Amino acid sequence: MKILKYLIEAIFIYVLFFLFRILGINLSRKFSSFLLVRFGFLFRKKETIKNNILKVFKQYSDIEIDELIKKMWFNYGLTFAEYVFLDKFRFDKLPKSHIEISGEEILVKVKKAGKPVIFISAHLANFEIMAMELEKKNINLAAIYRPLNNFFLNPFMVYLRKKYLCKKQVKKGLMGTRETINYIKNNNSIALMVDQRVGESERYPFFGIPAHTTTIPAQLALKYDLEIIPIFLERKEENFFKMEIQQPINYEKTLNSDEDKKNITIEINRIIEQMILKNPTQWIWTHSRWK
DSSP: OHHHHHHHHHHHHHHHHHHHHHHOHHHHHHHHHHHHHHHGGGTSOHHHHHHHHHHHOTTOOHHHHHHHHHHHHHHHHHHHHHGGGHHHHHTTOSSSOOEEEEOHHHHHHHHHHTOOEEEEEOSBSSTTHHHHHHHHTTOOEEEEEOOOSOTTTHHHHHHHIIIIIOSEEEESSHHHHHHHHHHHHTTOEEEEEOOSOOTTOOEEEETTEEEEOOOHHHHHHHHHTOEEEEEEEEEOGGGOEEEEEOOOOOOOOOSOHHHHHHHHHHHHHHHHHHHHHHOGGGBOTTSOTTO
16 A cells, blocks of 8 residues: 555656646746645644644744744745756756855865865755755765655655765665765765654754754764764745855763763754754754654
């Protein structure tokens, strides 16, 4: 039954992608955002999203929650349509510049140092373009991704990511961790999203509530003496993006590696919280982070 569901879903999405290429990016964004605002509830239960929002914004009224959900689906729809136009983002073939990057001096330092770093971010705005823009700035990079559950769609998404976002893609998991270490040893920086629930991982405070949190950035940083650099992405008016490369996270390495890992991970969660609060309408509230 699940295979049939995935097949129908894949056919529908492939048809939409084909239609988007015909319509062009502007009409596709409008159409896609309209669809997600109207029918997003078919993909994630509104009650789940509402419960997530109330964990962060405890005083929100039903009207405020509905407005936040609407704007979230709207941004999600824009991002969905943009997948089939990643070539235009990659090769700057849009009618006008699509992004402004602040903190480029930090990238200059990274390149001069000749040592890998770990770039972290969250699923905000069009989160996919982070790795793309870093690679366009000549950062040696490997990006960690989570495969789609739908195995009819996943190969196409991996193809898009490798061709236009970042050539070196690492699948999350045990084998992926080994591959990540090999990339680091070969002087490649790592980019990953750290705001989603990761299986039955350790729990650390996220908006004051224990949540399953990846400790991979902390472990890699401690083991290989790497800097962790947060990146904030935001969609502005007329689908113009701002990408803020922030200062590396300050951490001290002591003889207690478990405590070091804990402190770094808590700080990462705090930084991600700040990113989300800057523009909560552009974060994906659909994931059960606190499950």
